[in-house]
Amino acid sequence: MAxxxxxxxxxxxxxxLGAAIVILGALFKIMHWPYGNLMLIIGLITESIVFTVSAFEPVxxxxxxSLVYPELAGGQGSNKKKEQPKDAEGLLSKKLDELLKDAKxxxxLMASLGNSIKNFEGAAKGISPTVDSIAATKKYGE
Known part of the structure; x- marks a missing residue:
């Protein structure tokens, strides 16, 4: 029976609407507004009626x-050939190599990037005492 x-x-x-009435009742009660008890009682009674009615709704x-995904029923899926990786690391490495090659x-370039990062680290370490000195001067000035 649908x-x-x-x-x-x-x-x-x-x-x-039942949920809205319960929320309003709770709001009235929490805020200690007039008729808060009455609103909460009305809201909870409404919600209990709604739940009672919903208990008798047809499922x-x-x-x-399995009609859409035959593999759920143990059947055969479409005849698409899936690439079954024999060696997952090998395929991943191959794809990564292709991406790096396409990006030139x-x-x-990687060695140059590594050297640049090391130079940046050295420069940051070099200015560290200066930054500490400025912070101490600022703290002293306050």
């Missing part, structure tokens, strides 16, 4: 995903 779209939409609206049929990044 529910119509209109009845599902109506129940969805009832759930939302939707489960979708048969070679060993010489």
């Amino acid at each position: 529910q119509s779209r209109a009845s599902k939409k109506l129940m969805n609206m009832v759930y939302g 939707d049929d489960d979708l048969d995903w 990044i070679d060993a010489e």
Whole structure:
């Protein structure tokens, strides 16, 4: 026995409105506004009615995903040839090599990058005492 779209939409609206009433009741109660107790009672009664009604709703049929994904049913999938990596590291290394080649990044460029990083590190270590001195001067000035 399937529910119509209109009845599902109506129940969805009832759930939302019931939850909104509970939230408003809790807000009134937490903020100690007038009628907070009454709002909370009305909200909780509304929510209990909504849950009671939802307990008797029919359950939707489960979708048969094996129709879309035959491997879920133990069947055969489409006949697409998948590349089965015999050596995962080998394929990854090969792809990385191709990417580096396309980007024109070679060993010489990598060595140059390494040297630049080392030079930057040396420069940073060289200015470290100056930075410490400036910080001490600023602290003294305050």
